[in-house]
Amino acid sequence: MNQPQPQTEPTPCDRIISAGWVITVDTDRRIIRDGALAITGSTIVAIGKRADVDATYRALERIDRPDAVVLPGMANGHRHLLCCAKGAMPEGGSTLESLRRFIYPSFSSLEPEDMNVYARHATAEMIRNGTTLFEEPGCNHIDAVLPAIADSGMRARIGLWTWDQQGSAGSTDLPDWLNLSTEDAIKRLEEGLEVVQAFGNDRIRPAVTIEGVGTCSDRLSVAAARLAEETQTLAVQHKSTSEREVQLELAAYGQRPIQHTAAIGALNPYTLLNHVTSLDLDDVAAIADSGATISQNPSTALKLAKGTTQFGKWPELIAAGVPMGLGTDAENCSNHQDICRAIYLAALLSRDARQDPGAVSAETAVELGTLGGARALRFDDVTGSLEVGKEADVVVFDTNDYDWRPLHNPIANLTYGVTGHSVDTVLIGGRVVLENKKSTIVDEDALRDEVEATDRKILAKIGIDPRPAWPVI
Ligand SMILES: [Zn+2]
Numbered sequence: 091m092n093q094p095q096p097q098t099e100p101t102p103c104d105r106i107i108s109a110g111w112v113i114t115v116d117t118d119r120r121i122i123r124d125g126a127l128a129i130t131g132s133t134i135v136a137i138g139k140r141a142d143v144d145a146t147y148r149a150l151e152r153i154d155r156p157d158a159v160v161l162p163g164m165a166n167g168h169r170h171l172l173c174c175a176k177g178a179m180p181e182g183g184s185t186l187e188s189l190r191r192f193i194y195p196s197f198s199s200l201e202p203e204d205m206n207v208y209a210r211h212a213t214a215e216m217i218r219n220g221t222t223l224f225e226e227p228g229c230n231h232i233d234a235v236l237p238a239i240a241d242s243g244m245r246a247r248i249g250l251w252t253w254d255q256q257g258s259a260g261s262t263d264l265p266d267w268l269n270l271s272t273e274d275a276i277k278r279l280e281e282g283l284e285v286v287q288a289f290g291n292d293r294i295r296p297a298v299t300i301e302g303v304g305t306c307s308d309r310l311s312v313a314a315a316r317l318a319e320e321t322q323t324l325a326v327q328h329k330s331t332s333e334r335e336v337q338l339e340l341a342a343y344g345q346r347p348i349q350h351t352a353a354i355g356a357l358n359p360y361t362l363l364n365h366v367t368s369l370d371l372d373d374v375a376a377i378a379d380s381g382a383t384i385s386q387n388p389s390t391a392l393k394l395a396k397g398t399t400q401f402g403k404w405p406e407l408i409a410a411g412v413p414m415g416l417g418t419d420a421e422n423c424s425n426h427q428d429i430c431r432a433i434y435l436a437a438l439l440s441r442d443a444r445q446d447p448g449a450v451s452a453e454t455a456v457e458l459g460t461l462g463g464a465r466a467l468r469f470d471d472v473t474g475s476l477e478v479g480k481e482a483d484v485v486v487f488d489t490n491d492y493d494w495r496p497l498h499n500p501i502a503n504l505t506y507g508v509t510g511h512s513v514d515t516v517l518i519g520g521r522v523v524l525e526n527k528k529s530t531i532v533d534e535d536a537l538r539d540e541v542e543a544t545d546r547k548i549l550a551k552i553g554i555d556p557r558p559a560w561p562v563i
Pocket residue numbers: 168170227328364419420
């Protein structure tokens with residue numbers, strides 16, 4: 091009787107990526123020296139030592155980078171595509187002032203073709219910096235945006251910009267733009283879910299997006315939370331973004347924003363809170379008890395003077411196990427789309443604030459930029475770590491430059507010294523979308539011209555002529 095022969099031939103796969111260091115962010119947080127991962131279709135089918143993967147799999151294509159560091163694709167937990175005109179927002183405004191003077195007028199001036207340009211530019215910039223997943227906290231002209239995201243290859247959560255202008259901040263100085271009744275706002279949330287679902291791209295998941303920041307009624311907040319829970323999507327809003335917002339809500343409701351949101355029943359495991367800059371310990375407990383997730387946006391907090399070093403509760407949120415990611419926010423809030431820079435700040439802000447060098451570890455900061463963001467966006471079933479069965483969302487860093495050398499501990503280099511500019515190659519779902527620091531998707535030079543022309547058009551509409559305070563001769 092013939093016995094089956096042991097299989098000695100390697101199994102075919104589409105691609106093998108090998109690198110000097112593979113940071114998996116898997117359950118055991120393994121970092122594999124001289125590691126490799128094998129990809130078939132969009133999926134990781136093997137990960138381990140290069141010698142073991144090579145003995146088991148034979149690839150049609152290879153990316154062999156013995157000097158490189160490989161990381162899971164990073165997640166941007168807060169990135170408005172409605173934004174525009176980097177560097178044009180007048181300096182010196184608080185969050186609420188900047189919204190009213192610059193951001194809302196800009197948003198309301200956009201036409202569908204402008205949104206398409208901004209979406210193509212933002213996704214190209216995020217990919218250039220190693221981001222493979224992002225959350226759009228409420229956009230407009232979504233029919234022009236969805237094809238741009240789909241073409242980019244990125245994963246995203248997205249919904250329609252929605253408010254009813256009946257929150258604690260009042261309606262003074264708010265624009266007529268999309269000024270909806272509560273009833274119509276709820277319908278718009280449902281429409282946003284339907285449009286994204288009907289678009290039918292499995293990398294793009296719907297969200298129930300209300301603005302928050304004191305511009306939404308309790309009834310709208312509760313409806314958004316329930317809709318997200320019923321549809322198992324994600325209710326997204328800006329909340330407790332500054333101490334000023336806290337004071338407004340205390341005056342209006344006698345409760346801090348987080349505790350008021352919890353009290354009315356608008357916090358649940360399908361809620362994503364953006365910013366959450368100004369918190370007390372009861373707020374942290376309310377978020378943790380609810381199962382809600384959050385995105386911290388550290389460079390925005392610093393630029394707009396939100397007080398994250400004074401009122402932030404990063405260590406407490408981490409200790410409470412709240413799923414937390416990092417974001418860069420709108421174009422003029424961070425002026426960059428680099429999650430590496432957010433990781434740097436995530437590690438350091440709380441150390442200085444608490445005068446405790448152990449307040450947030452480098453490993454935790456890297457986790458926030460990868461798996462933490464995927465968990466916060468409810469995408470960790472497919473991305474956020476490099477593991478068999480997950481999608482092949484992979485970043486390859488070129489380490490042949492000063493920020494990566496000397497290289498003894500890649501987590502330390504990545505946290506303290508590296509920017510997204512050392513990202514060399516990016517794959518999303520096994521597809522190469524950045525190669526040798528160049529997009530494989532868009533003509534980046536042409537896109538730069540397009541976005542600057544669009545910016546000039548929008549700035550002319552809203553009467554802003556950006557220039558430095560120094561004389562330009
Ligand atoms: Zn925002």
